Amino acid sequence: MTTQTSTPNTPATPTANTPTGLIGIPPHAGRALATAGGALTVVSTFLAWTWTSEFPGDLTYYGYPGGLQVLVLVAGALTTLFALSSYGVRGLRWLTPAGADAAIKLAALAAFATTWYTVLAISLELGGLVNLEPGAYLAATATLLALLGALSLPFERPEPDPIDPDETGWARFQHNAGHTWQTVKAAFTSGTPRAVPPLSSYAEILIIVGILSLALVVFTYGIGTEYDELFVGFLITAGFGFAALNKSGLIAQASHITARHQNITVCGAFIAAACFPFTQTDDQYATLGVYILIFATVALGLNIVVGLAGLLDLGYVAFLGVGAYAASLVSGSPSSPFGVHFPFWAAVLVGAIASLIFGVLIGAPTLRLRGDYLAIVTLGFGEIFRIAVNNLDGTSGPDLTNGSNGISSIPDLTILGFDLGAPHDIAGFTIGRFANYFFLMLAITAVVVLVFRRSSDSRIGRAWVAIREDETAALAMGINGFRVKLIAFALGATLAGLAGTVQAHVTYTVTPEQYLFAGTTPPNSAFLLAAVVLGGMGTIAGPLIGASLLFLIPNKLQFLGDYQLLAFGLALVLIMRFRPEGLIPNRRRQLEFHTEDDAPAVLSKTGA
Secondary structure, eight states, X not given: OOOOOOOOOOXXXXXXXXXXXXXXXXXXXXXXXXXXXXXXXXXXXTSOSBSOTTSTTOTTOSSOOOTHHHHHHHHHHHHHHHHHHHTTOTTTGGGOTTOSHHXXXXXXXXXXXXXXXXXXXXXXXXXXXXXBOHHHHHHHHHHHHHHHHHHTSOBOOOOOOXXXXXXXXXXXXXXXXXXXXXXXXXXXXXXXXXXXXXOOHHHHHXXXXXXXXXXXXXXXXXXXXXXXHHHHHHHHHHHHHXXXXXXXXXXXXXXXXXXXXXXXHHHHHHHHHHTGGGGOSSSHHHHHHHHHHHHHHHHHHXXXXXXXXXXXXXXXXXXXXXXXXXXXXXXXOTTOSSOOBOOHHHHHHHHHHHHHHHHHHHHHHHTTOOHHHHHHHHHHHHHHHHHHHHHXXXXXXXXXXXXXXXXXXXXXXXXXXXXXXXXXXXXXXXXXXXXXXXXHHHHHHHHHHHHHHHHHXXXXXXXHHHHHHXXXXXXXXXXOHHHHHHHHHHHHHHHHHHHHHHHHHHHSOBOGGGSOSSOSSSSSHHHHHHHHHHHOTTOSHHHHHHHHHHHHHHHHTGGGGGGHHHHHHHHHHHHHHHOTTOSSOBHHHHHHTSOSSSOOSOOBSSOO
Protein backbone atom coordinates (compact mmCIF):
# COMPACT_ATOMS: atom_id res chain seq x y z
CA MET A 1 0.00 0.00 0.00
CA THR A 2 1.35 3.37 -0.98
CA THR A 3 0.56 6.72 0.56
CA GLN A 4 0.83 9.97 -1.26
CA THR A 5 2.18 12.90 0.69
CA SER A 6 2.01 16.50 -0.40
CA THR A 7 3.07 19.78 1.07
CA PRO A 8 0.07 21.66 2.35
CA ASN A 9 -0.56 25.07 0.93
CA THR A 10 0.41 27.74 3.49
CA PRO A 11 -0.07 31.44 3.17
CA ALA A 12 3.01 33.31 2.03
CA THR A 13 4.94 34.94 4.82
CA PRO A 14 7.37 37.76 4.35
CA THR A 15 10.99 36.71 4.37
CA ALA A 16 13.76 38.46 6.19
CA ASN A 17 14.76 40.29 3.02
CA THR A 18 11.28 41.63 2.26
CA PRO A 19 11.38 45.43 2.59
CA THR A 20 9.14 46.65 5.40
CA GLY A 21 8.73 49.89 7.29
CA LEU A 22 9.45 50.88 10.85
CA ILE A 23 5.71 50.84 11.56
CA GLY A 24 3.45 47.93 10.60
CA ILE A 25 1.18 49.82 8.19
CA PRO A 26 0.88 48.56 4.60
CA PRO A 27 3.24 50.59 2.40
CA HIS A 28 0.54 51.76 -0.03
CA ALA A 29 -1.64 52.90 2.86
CA GLY A 30 1.32 54.60 4.54
CA ARG A 31 2.23 56.49 1.37
CA ALA A 32 -1.35 57.69 0.99
CA LEU A 33 -1.41 58.66 4.67
CA ALA A 34 1.79 60.69 4.32
CA THR A 35 0.43 62.46 1.25
CA ALA A 36 -2.91 63.27 2.85
CA GLY A 37 -1.25 64.29 6.11
CA GLY A 38 1.08 66.68 4.30
CA ALA A 39 -1.84 68.24 2.40
CA LEU A 40 -3.90 68.63 5.59
CA THR A 41 -0.90 70.23 7.28
CA VAL A 42 -0.81 72.87 4.55
CA VAL A 43 -4.55 73.47 4.96
CA SER A 44 -4.26 73.78 8.75
CA THR A 45 -1.82 76.71 8.47
CA PHE A 46 -4.62 78.81 6.97
CA LEU A 47 -6.75 78.32 10.10
CA ALA A 48 -6.45 80.01 13.49
CA TRP A 49 -4.33 78.13 16.03
CA THR A 50 -5.16 80.21 19.11
CA TRP A 51 -7.81 82.71 20.08
CA THR A 52 -5.56 85.42 21.50
CA SER A 53 -2.81 87.53 19.98
CA GLU A 54 -0.72 87.29 23.15
CA PHE A 55 1.29 84.44 21.66
CA PRO A 56 4.09 85.85 19.44
CA GLY A 57 3.25 85.89 15.75
CA ASP A 58 -0.52 86.38 16.22
CA LEU A 59 -1.84 82.98 15.05
CA THR A 60 -5.49 84.10 15.26
CA TYR A 61 -6.08 84.85 11.57
CA TYR A 62 -7.95 82.70 9.08
CA GLY A 63 -6.59 82.49 5.54
CA TYR A 64 -3.24 84.11 6.36
CA PRO A 65 -0.44 82.05 7.96
CA GLY A 66 1.79 83.94 10.34
CA GLY A 67 4.81 83.30 12.52
CA LEU A 68 5.46 79.62 13.12
CA GLN A 69 2.59 78.69 10.80
CA VAL A 70 4.75 79.75 7.83
CA LEU A 71 7.41 77.23 8.83
CA VAL A 72 4.82 74.47 9.21
CA LEU A 73 3.43 75.44 5.80
CA VAL A 74 6.86 74.99 4.21
CA ALA A 75 7.44 71.62 5.90
CA GLY A 76 3.96 70.39 4.96
CA ALA A 77 4.42 71.48 1.35
CA LEU A 78 7.76 69.62 1.16
CA THR A 79 6.12 66.48 2.55
CA THR A 80 3.29 66.68 0.02
CA LEU A 81 5.55 67.36 -2.96
CA PHE A 82 7.95 64.52 -2.12
CA ALA A 83 5.01 62.16 -1.57
CA LEU A 84 3.45 63.09 -4.92
CA SER A 85 6.82 62.64 -6.58
CA SER A 86 6.98 59.09 -5.19
CA TYR A 87 3.77 58.35 -7.10
CA GLY A 88 5.51 59.38 -10.33
CA VAL A 89 3.34 62.44 -10.92
CA ARG A 90 4.44 64.07 -14.14
CA GLY A 91 6.39 67.26 -13.55
CA LEU A 92 7.41 66.31 -10.00
CA ARG A 93 9.73 63.36 -10.55
CA TRP A 94 12.74 65.70 -10.77
CA LEU A 95 12.27 66.48 -7.06
CA THR A 96 13.58 63.08 -5.95
CA PRO A 97 16.53 62.00 -8.11
CA ALA A 98 17.83 59.80 -5.26
CA GLY A 99 14.45 58.36 -4.22
CA ALA A 100 11.54 59.85 -2.32
CA ASP A 101 11.04 57.70 0.77
CA ALA A 102 13.87 59.03 2.95
CA ALA A 103 13.02 62.61 1.93
CA ILE A 104 9.35 62.05 2.85
CA LYS A 105 10.32 60.78 6.31
CA LEU A 106 12.56 63.77 7.08
CA ALA A 107 10.09 66.31 5.68
CA ALA A 108 7.27 64.76 7.73
CA LEU A 109 9.54 64.83 10.77
CA ALA A 110 10.20 68.55 10.16
CA ALA A 111 6.47 69.29 10.00
CA PHE A 112 5.74 67.15 13.06
CA ALA A 113 8.52 68.63 15.20
CA THR A 114 7.72 72.25 14.30
CA THR A 115 3.96 71.81 14.77
CA TRP A 116 4.14 70.04 18.10
CA TYR A 117 6.75 72.50 19.34
CA THR A 118 4.33 75.32 18.48
CA VAL A 119 1.38 73.57 20.14
CA LEU A 120 3.36 72.95 23.32
CA ALA A 121 4.67 76.53 23.35
CA ILE A 122 1.13 77.92 23.04
CA SER A 123 -0.11 75.63 25.82
CA LEU A 124 2.73 76.48 28.19
CA GLU A 125 2.80 80.23 27.60
CA LEU A 126 -0.97 80.79 27.59
CA GLY A 127 -1.88 78.29 30.31
CA GLY A 128 -3.19 75.05 28.86
CA LEU A 129 -4.65 73.29 25.83
CA VAL A 130 -7.85 75.29 26.21
CA ASN A 131 -6.14 78.13 24.36
CA LEU A 132 -5.82 76.09 21.17
CA GLU A 133 -8.18 76.63 18.24
CA PRO A 134 -9.29 73.84 15.81
CA GLY A 135 -6.50 74.73 13.39
CA ALA A 136 -3.87 73.69 15.94
CA TYR A 137 -5.62 70.37 16.62
CA LEU A 138 -5.89 69.71 12.90
CA ALA A 139 -2.19 70.51 12.38
CA ALA A 140 -1.08 68.27 15.27
CA THR A 141 -3.22 65.37 14.02
CA ALA A 142 -2.24 65.81 10.37
CA THR A 143 1.50 65.93 11.08
CA LEU A 144 1.25 62.87 13.35
CA LEU A 145 -0.57 60.90 10.64
CA ALA A 146 1.93 62.06 8.01
CA LEU A 147 4.85 60.95 10.19
CA LEU A 148 3.28 57.55 10.89
CA GLY A 149 2.62 57.06 7.20
CA ALA A 150 6.15 58.08 6.29
CA LEU A 151 7.71 55.71 8.83
CA SER A 152 5.73 52.82 7.34
CA LEU A 153 7.43 53.19 3.94
CA PRO A 154 9.52 50.09 3.13
CA PHE A 155 13.31 49.93 3.21
CA GLU A 156 15.99 47.26 3.12
CA ARG A 157 16.67 46.14 6.66
CA PRO A 158 20.26 45.22 7.56
CA GLU A 159 20.96 41.64 8.53
CA PRO A 160 21.74 41.26 12.26
CA ASP A 161 25.22 40.12 13.19
CA PRO A 162 25.40 36.68 14.81
CA ILE A 163 25.60 36.68 18.58
CA ASP A 164 27.27 34.20 20.87
CA PRO A 165 24.60 32.32 22.85
CA ASP A 166 26.90 32.40 25.88
CA GLU A 167 26.99 36.21 25.98
CA THR A 168 25.77 38.03 29.07
CA GLY A 169 22.50 39.92 29.21
CA TRP A 170 24.26 43.26 28.91
CA ALA A 171 26.13 42.11 25.80
CA ARG A 172 22.87 40.95 24.25
CA PHE A 173 21.30 44.33 25.03
CA GLN A 174 24.22 46.14 23.37
CA HIS A 175 23.94 43.87 20.34
CA ASN A 176 20.20 44.44 19.99
CA ALA A 177 20.53 48.19 20.53
CA GLY A 178 23.26 48.38 17.88
CA HIS A 179 21.14 46.48 15.40
CA THR A 180 18.14 48.70 16.16
CA TRP A 181 20.23 51.80 15.51
CA GLN A 182 21.51 50.36 12.22
CA THR A 183 17.90 49.65 11.24
CA VAL A 184 16.85 53.23 11.97
CA LYS A 185 19.80 54.54 9.93
CA ALA A 186 18.81 52.26 7.06
CA ALA A 187 15.26 53.64 7.19
CA PHE A 188 16.59 57.12 6.38
CA THR A 189 19.08 55.99 3.73
CA SER A 190 18.54 57.15 0.16
CA GLY A 191 19.84 55.82 -3.13
CA THR A 192 22.38 57.20 -5.55
CA PRO A 193 21.13 60.38 -7.26
CA ARG A 194 20.45 60.23 -10.97
CA ALA A 195 22.88 62.04 -13.22
CA VAL A 196 22.01 65.64 -14.00
CA PRO A 197 20.35 65.73 -17.44
CA PRO A 198 22.22 67.73 -20.08
CA LEU A 199 21.23 71.39 -19.90
CA SER A 200 22.36 74.50 -21.68
CA SER A 201 24.78 76.80 -19.90
CA TYR A 202 22.11 79.48 -19.63
CA ALA A 203 19.70 77.04 -17.96
CA GLU A 204 22.36 75.96 -15.47
CA ILE A 205 23.22 79.60 -14.68
CA LEU A 206 19.53 80.29 -14.07
CA ILE A 207 19.43 77.32 -11.69
CA ILE A 208 22.45 78.75 -9.84
CA VAL A 209 20.68 82.11 -9.60
CA GLY A 210 17.63 80.37 -8.15
CA ILE A 211 19.74 78.49 -5.60
CA LEU A 212 21.49 81.67 -4.46
CA SER A 213 18.18 83.54 -4.29
CA LEU A 214 16.72 80.81 -2.12
CA ALA A 215 19.79 80.93 0.14
CA LEU A 216 19.40 84.71 0.49
CA VAL A 217 15.72 84.33 1.42
CA VAL A 218 16.46 81.66 4.02
CA PHE A 219 19.33 83.64 5.56
CA THR A 220 17.32 86.88 5.63
CA TYR A 221 14.38 85.10 7.27
CA GLY A 222 16.62 83.42 9.85
CA ILE A 223 18.53 86.54 10.82
CA GLY A 224 15.31 88.57 10.95
CA THR A 225 13.38 86.30 13.34
CA GLU A 226 11.93 88.69 15.89
CA TYR A 227 11.25 86.40 18.84
CA ASP A 228 12.76 83.30 20.41
CA GLU A 229 10.00 80.83 19.57
CA LEU A 230 10.22 81.68 15.87
CA PHE A 231 14.00 81.20 15.75
CA VAL A 232 13.82 77.79 17.47
CA GLY A 233 11.12 76.75 15.00
CA PHE A 234 13.27 78.04 12.15
CA LEU A 235 16.19 75.90 13.32
CA ILE A 236 13.96 72.81 13.49
CA THR A 237 12.44 73.34 10.06
CA ALA A 238 15.70 74.37 8.39
CA GLY A 239 17.64 71.45 9.86
CA PHE A 240 15.19 68.70 8.92
CA GLY A 241 14.28 70.44 5.67
CA PHE A 242 17.89 70.62 4.51
CA ALA A 243 18.33 66.95 5.44
CA ALA A 244 15.23 66.07 3.39
CA LEU A 245 16.54 67.97 0.37
CA ASN A 246 19.88 66.22 0.76
CA LYS A 247 18.29 62.76 0.92
CA SER A 248 16.14 63.54 -2.12
CA GLY A 249 19.29 64.11 -4.17
CA LEU A 250 18.58 67.75 -4.99
CA ILE A 251 21.62 68.98 -3.03
CA ALA A 252 23.84 66.53 -4.93
CA GLN A 253 22.54 67.69 -8.28
CA ALA A 254 22.90 71.34 -7.27
CA SER A 255 26.52 70.60 -6.30
CA HIS A 256 27.10 69.07 -9.74
CA ILE A 257 25.78 72.18 -11.47
CA THR A 258 27.66 74.67 -9.30
CA ALA A 259 30.88 72.66 -9.73
CA ARG A 260 30.65 73.22 -13.49
CA HIS A 261 30.45 77.00 -12.99
CA GLN A 262 32.55 77.68 -9.91
CA ASN A 263 33.53 81.23 -10.84
CA ILE A 264 29.94 82.18 -11.63
CA THR A 265 28.76 80.59 -8.37
CA VAL A 266 31.31 82.47 -6.27
CA CYS A 267 30.53 85.80 -7.97
CA GLY A 268 26.81 85.17 -7.66
CA ALA A 269 27.18 84.38 -3.95
CA PHE A 270 28.85 87.74 -3.34
CA ILE A 271 26.19 89.54 -5.38
CA ALA A 272 23.47 87.82 -3.33
CA ALA A 273 25.24 88.82 -0.11
CA ALA A 274 25.48 92.41 -1.36
CA CYS A 275 21.70 92.42 -1.78
CA PHE A 276 21.18 91.64 1.91
CA PRO A 277 21.28 95.26 3.23
CA PHE A 278 18.65 96.24 0.66
CA THR A 279 16.25 93.70 2.20
CA GLN A 280 16.38 95.46 5.57
CA THR A 281 14.40 98.49 6.69
CA ASP A 282 16.99 99.57 9.30
CA ASP A 283 20.52 98.85 10.51
CA GLN A 284 19.49 96.33 13.17
CA TYR A 285 20.28 93.16 11.24
CA ALA A 286 23.02 94.74 9.13
CA THR A 287 24.89 94.90 12.45
CA LEU A 288 24.72 91.12 12.72
CA GLY A 289 25.69 90.85 9.07
CA VAL A 290 28.92 92.82 9.43
CA TYR A 291 29.95 90.94 12.58
CA ILE A 292 29.25 87.63 10.83
CA LEU A 293 31.47 88.70 7.92
CA ILE A 294 34.30 89.67 10.30
CA PHE A 295 34.00 86.32 12.08
CA ALA A 296 33.75 84.40 8.79
CA THR A 297 36.77 86.17 7.27
CA VAL A 298 38.93 85.34 10.28
CA ALA A 299 37.68 81.73 10.21
CA LEU A 300 38.64 81.48 6.53
CA GLY A 301 42.14 82.68 7.40
CA LEU A 302 42.34 80.06 10.15
CA ASN A 303 41.24 77.50 7.57
CA ILE A 304 44.55 77.98 5.78
CA VAL A 305 46.44 77.14 8.96
CA VAL A 306 44.22 74.30 10.20
CA GLY A 307 42.37 73.08 7.11
CA LEU A 308 45.15 73.17 4.52
CA ALA A 309 48.40 72.97 6.50
CA GLY A 310 47.03 70.90 9.39
CA LEU A 311 48.50 73.14 12.12
CA LEU A 312 46.34 73.22 15.25
CA ASP A 313 46.33 76.88 16.33
CA LEU A 314 44.46 77.60 19.59
CA GLY A 315 45.52 81.24 19.88
CA TYR A 316 44.51 82.50 16.45
CA VAL A 317 42.24 85.23 17.79
CA ALA A 318 45.37 87.03 19.01
CA PHE A 319 46.27 87.88 15.40
CA LEU A 320 42.85 89.50 15.03
CA GLY A 321 43.67 91.53 18.13
CA VAL A 322 47.11 92.53 16.82
CA GLY A 323 45.55 93.91 13.65
CA ALA A 324 42.80 95.70 15.57
CA TYR A 325 45.19 97.29 18.08
CA ALA A 326 47.72 98.29 15.40
CA ALA A 327 45.03 99.96 13.27
CA SER A 328 43.39 101.69 16.24
CA LEU A 329 46.71 103.20 17.36
CA VAL A 330 47.18 104.99 14.00
CA SER A 331 43.54 105.89 13.22
CA GLY A 332 43.20 109.12 15.20
CA SER A 333 41.82 107.79 18.46
CA PRO A 334 42.29 110.20 21.42
CA SER A 335 43.35 107.18 23.52
CA SER A 336 46.29 106.47 21.21
CA PRO A 337 49.67 107.71 22.51
CA PHE A 338 50.90 108.36 18.96
CA GLY A 339 48.36 111.04 18.01
CA VAL A 340 48.37 110.19 14.29
CA HIS A 341 45.49 109.61 11.88
CA PHE A 342 46.42 107.46 8.90
CA PRO A 343 44.08 107.07 5.92
CA PHE A 344 42.22 103.80 5.53
CA TRP A 345 44.64 102.10 3.17
CA ALA A 346 47.59 102.93 5.43
CA ALA A 347 45.78 101.71 8.56
CA VAL A 348 44.92 98.45 6.77
CA LEU A 349 48.55 97.97 5.81
CA VAL A 350 49.70 98.68 9.37
CA GLY A 351 47.24 96.15 10.83
CA ALA A 352 48.04 93.44 8.26
CA ILE A 353 51.82 93.94 8.47
CA ALA A 354 51.78 93.97 12.28
CA SER A 355 49.92 90.64 12.29
CA LEU A 356 52.31 89.28 9.66
CA ILE A 357 55.33 90.21 11.81
CA PHE A 358 53.82 88.63 14.90
CA GLY A 359 52.94 85.52 12.87
CA VAL A 360 56.54 85.14 11.73
CA LEU A 361 57.97 85.89 15.18
CA ILE A 362 55.71 83.37 16.87
CA GLY A 363 55.87 80.77 14.10
CA ALA A 364 59.64 80.75 13.55
CA PRO A 365 60.59 79.22 16.93
CA THR A 366 57.46 77.10 17.42
CA LEU A 367 56.57 75.51 14.07
CA ARG A 368 59.21 72.84 14.53
CA LEU A 369 56.77 71.37 17.06
CA ARG A 370 53.92 69.09 16.04
CA GLY A 371 50.48 68.13 17.22
CA ASP A 372 49.51 68.83 20.80
CA TYR A 373 52.78 70.60 21.58
CA LEU A 374 52.16 73.18 18.87
CA ALA A 375 48.58 73.62 20.10
CA ILE A 376 49.79 74.33 23.65
CA VAL A 377 52.33 76.89 22.44
CA THR A 378 49.76 78.76 20.31
CA LEU A 379 47.30 78.69 23.21
CA GLY A 380 49.99 80.27 25.37
CA PHE A 381 50.65 82.95 22.76
CA GLY A 382 46.97 83.89 22.72
CA GLU A 383 46.88 84.30 26.47
CA ILE A 384 50.21 86.16 26.56
CA PHE A 385 48.90 88.68 24.02
CA ARG A 386 45.75 89.36 26.03
CA ILE A 387 47.66 89.74 29.31
CA ALA A 388 50.34 91.90 27.67
CA VAL A 389 47.91 94.45 26.17
CA ASN A 390 46.08 94.49 29.50
CA ASN A 391 49.28 95.47 31.31
CA LEU A 392 50.50 98.13 28.85
CA ASP A 393 48.68 100.86 30.80
CA GLY A 394 51.55 103.01 32.08
CA THR A 395 51.55 101.29 35.49
CA SER A 396 52.52 97.68 34.88
CA GLY A 397 54.28 98.55 31.64
CA PRO A 398 54.61 101.27 29.00
CA ASP A 399 51.52 103.38 28.34
CA LEU A 400 50.65 101.97 24.92
CA THR A 401 47.24 100.23 24.93
CA ASN A 402 45.51 102.00 27.86
CA GLY A 403 45.26 98.71 29.73
CA SER A 404 41.85 97.21 30.41
CA ASN A 405 40.12 100.36 29.15
CA GLY A 406 41.49 99.72 25.67
CA ILE A 407 41.66 102.10 22.73
CA SER A 408 38.35 103.97 22.61
CA SER A 409 36.59 106.53 20.42
CA ILE A 410 38.06 105.14 17.20
CA PRO A 411 36.68 107.36 14.39
CA ASP A 412 34.75 105.99 11.45
CA LEU A 413 36.54 105.28 8.21
CA THR A 414 36.48 107.63 5.27
CA ILE A 415 37.33 106.10 1.89
CA LEU A 416 37.72 108.47 -1.10
CA GLY A 417 35.53 111.02 0.66
CA PHE A 418 32.86 108.43 1.47
CA ASP A 419 32.13 108.52 5.22
CA LEU A 420 31.22 105.01 6.34
CA GLY A 421 29.81 106.33 9.60
CA ALA A 422 27.04 108.38 7.95
CA PRO A 423 23.90 107.03 6.25
CA HIS A 424 23.66 107.33 2.46
CA ASP A 425 20.82 107.05 -0.02
CA ILE A 426 21.39 104.56 -2.86
CA ALA A 427 18.64 103.99 -5.45
CA GLY A 428 15.99 105.08 -2.97
CA PHE A 429 17.35 102.87 -0.16
CA THR A 430 18.88 104.36 2.98
CA ILE A 431 22.15 102.57 3.75
CA GLY A 432 23.15 103.05 7.39
CA ARG A 433 26.49 102.88 9.14
CA PHE A 434 26.63 99.12 9.63
CA ALA A 435 25.45 98.50 6.07
CA ASN A 436 28.40 100.61 4.86
CA TYR A 437 30.81 98.49 6.87
CA PHE A 438 28.99 95.38 5.60
CA PHE A 439 29.91 96.29 2.03
CA LEU A 440 33.50 97.01 3.07
CA MET A 441 33.82 93.65 4.85
CA LEU A 442 32.22 91.94 1.87
CA ALA A 443 34.99 93.34 -0.34
CA ILE A 444 37.65 92.19 2.15
CA THR A 445 36.02 88.75 2.32
CA ALA A 446 36.21 88.57 -1.48
CA VAL A 447 39.94 89.31 -1.29
CA VAL A 448 40.42 86.60 1.34
CA VAL A 449 38.45 84.08 -0.76
CA LEU A 450 40.58 84.94 -3.79
CA VAL A 451 43.78 84.45 -1.78
CA PHE A 452 42.49 81.15 -0.40
CA ARG A 453 41.50 79.80 -3.82
CA ARG A 454 44.74 80.81 -5.52
CA SER A 455 46.97 79.57 -2.72
CA SER A 456 45.16 76.23 -2.27
CA ASP A 457 45.46 75.46 -6.01
CA SER A 458 49.12 76.51 -6.19
CA ARG A 459 52.28 74.50 -5.60
CA ILE A 460 52.52 75.81 -2.04
CA GLY A 461 48.92 74.78 -1.45
CA ARG A 462 49.63 71.21 -2.54
CA ALA A 463 52.65 71.27 -0.23
CA TRP A 464 50.37 72.31 2.65
CA VAL A 465 48.08 69.36 1.98
CA ALA A 466 51.07 67.01 1.80
CA ILE A 467 52.33 68.29 5.17
CA ARG A 468 48.85 67.91 6.65
CA GLU A 469 48.42 64.32 5.49
CA ASP A 470 51.89 63.00 6.37
CA GLU A 471 54.67 65.39 7.29
CA THR A 472 57.33 62.68 7.38
CA ALA A 473 56.49 61.52 3.87
CA ALA A 474 56.37 65.12 2.63
CA LEU A 475 59.82 65.82 4.04
CA ALA A 476 61.12 62.64 2.40
CA MET A 477 59.80 63.91 -0.94
CA GLY A 478 61.88 67.08 -0.64
CA ILE A 479 59.32 69.55 0.74
CA ASN A 480 60.79 72.13 3.12
CA GLY A 481 58.31 71.55 5.93
CA PHE A 482 59.38 74.43 8.16
CA ARG A 483 59.27 76.98 5.32
CA VAL A 484 55.90 75.75 4.07
CA LYS A 485 54.34 75.84 7.53
CA LEU A 486 55.76 79.28 8.27
CA ILE A 487 54.21 80.65 5.06
CA ALA A 488 50.81 79.23 6.08
CA PHE A 489 51.13 80.66 9.59
CA ALA A 490 52.16 84.09 8.32
CA LEU A 491 49.46 84.22 5.63
CA GLY A 492 46.74 83.21 8.08
CA ALA A 493 47.92 85.85 10.56
CA THR A 494 47.91 88.53 7.84
CA LEU A 495 44.33 87.77 6.83
CA ALA A 496 43.22 87.90 10.49
CA GLY A 497 44.93 91.27 10.93
CA LEU A 498 43.18 92.55 7.82
CA ALA A 499 39.80 91.75 9.37
CA GLY A 500 40.92 93.22 12.68
CA THR A 501 41.47 96.66 11.13
CA VAL A 502 37.80 96.85 10.17
CA GLN A 503 36.63 95.38 13.48
CA ALA A 504 38.38 98.18 15.37
CA HIS A 505 36.40 100.85 13.49
CA VAL A 506 33.10 98.96 13.63
CA THR A 507 33.18 98.50 17.41
CA TYR A 508 34.66 101.97 18.16
CA THR A 509 36.65 100.38 21.01
CA VAL A 510 39.34 97.68 21.24
CA THR A 511 39.78 96.00 24.64
CA PRO A 512 41.68 92.89 25.80
CA GLU A 513 38.45 91.10 26.78
CA GLN A 514 37.45 90.84 23.13
CA TYR A 515 40.23 88.32 22.42
CA LEU A 516 39.68 85.41 24.80
CA PHE A 517 40.38 81.76 24.11
CA ALA A 518 36.77 80.83 24.88
CA GLY A 519 33.63 82.73 25.80
CA THR A 520 29.94 83.05 25.13
CA THR A 521 30.40 85.65 22.39
CA PRO A 522 32.48 85.10 19.25
CA PRO A 523 34.99 85.74 17.89
CA ASN A 524 37.30 83.78 20.17
CA SER A 525 39.78 81.04 19.40
CA ALA A 526 37.47 78.19 20.40
CA PHE A 527 34.59 79.47 18.26
CA LEU A 528 36.90 80.11 15.31
CA LEU A 529 38.26 76.57 15.40
CA ALA A 530 34.73 75.20 15.80
CA ALA A 531 33.59 77.20 12.75
CA VAL A 532 36.33 75.64 10.61
CA VAL A 533 35.69 72.09 11.81
CA LEU A 534 31.89 72.42 11.72
CA GLY A 535 31.79 74.01 8.27
CA GLY A 536 34.37 71.75 6.66
CA MET A 537 38.15 72.00 6.81
CA GLY A 538 39.96 72.86 3.59
CA THR A 539 36.91 74.36 1.85
CA ILE A 540 35.83 77.92 1.11
CA ALA A 541 32.11 77.79 1.83
CA GLY A 542 32.51 75.58 4.91
CA PRO A 543 34.09 78.11 7.31
CA LEU A 544 31.86 80.88 5.94
CA ILE A 545 28.70 78.90 6.69
CA GLY A 546 30.10 77.51 9.96
CA ALA A 547 31.02 81.00 11.17
CA SER A 548 27.59 82.33 10.21
CA LEU A 549 25.85 79.60 12.21
CA LEU A 550 28.16 79.88 15.21
CA PHE A 551 27.66 83.64 15.41
CA LEU A 552 23.94 83.73 14.67
CA ILE A 553 22.79 80.85 16.88
CA PRO A 554 24.34 82.06 20.18
CA ASN A 555 23.05 85.56 19.42
CA LYS A 556 19.53 84.21 19.05
CA LEU A 557 19.73 81.78 21.99
CA GLN A 558 20.38 84.42 24.63
CA PHE A 559 16.99 83.66 26.18
CA LEU A 560 18.46 80.36 27.47
CA GLY A 561 20.65 82.31 29.88
CA ASP A 562 23.08 80.07 31.75
CA TYR A 563 22.02 77.06 29.67
CA GLN A 564 23.04 78.70 26.39
CA LEU A 565 26.47 77.06 26.15
CA LEU A 566 25.02 73.71 27.25
CA ALA A 567 22.46 73.69 24.43
CA PHE A 568 25.03 74.99 21.99
CA GLY A 569 27.54 72.31 22.97
CA LEU A 570 24.97 69.53 22.66
CA ALA A 571 24.11 70.74 19.16
CA LEU A 572 27.79 70.68 18.16
CA VAL A 573 28.21 67.18 19.58
CA LEU A 574 25.23 65.92 17.57
CA ILE A 575 26.47 67.53 14.37
CA MET A 576 29.95 66.10 14.81
CA ARG A 577 28.44 62.68 15.58
CA PHE A 578 26.29 62.48 12.49
CA ARG A 579 28.40 64.56 10.09
CA PRO A 580 32.02 64.49 11.34
CA GLU A 581 33.43 65.69 8.03
CA GLY A 582 31.61 69.03 8.37
CA LEU A 583 28.62 70.58 6.69
CA ILE A 584 30.46 71.18 3.39
CA PRO A 585 33.38 68.75 3.29
CA ASN A 586 36.01 68.50 0.60
CA ARG A 587 36.71 65.30 -1.28
CA ARG A 588 39.49 63.91 0.88
CA ARG A 589 37.83 64.66 4.20
CA GLN A 590 34.53 63.10 3.14
CA LEU A 591 36.16 59.88 2.00
CA GLU A 592 38.03 59.66 5.31
CA PHE A 593 34.74 59.44 7.23
CA HIS A 594 32.88 57.11 4.87
CA THR A 595 33.52 53.51 4.05
CA GLU A 596 33.69 52.33 0.48
CA ASP A 597 30.09 51.13 0.56
CA ASP A 598 28.46 54.34 1.76
CA ALA A 599 30.85 56.86 0.21
CA PRO A 600 28.89 59.83 -1.12
CA ALA A 601 28.31 60.09 -4.82
CA VAL A 602 28.93 63.82 -5.04
CA LEU A 603 32.15 65.23 -3.66
CA SER A 604 33.01 68.90 -3.86
CA LYS A 605 36.53 70.07 -4.60
CA THR A 606 36.52 73.37 -2.76
CA GLY A 607 33.03 73.47 -1.31
CA ALA A 608 32.05 76.33 -3.61
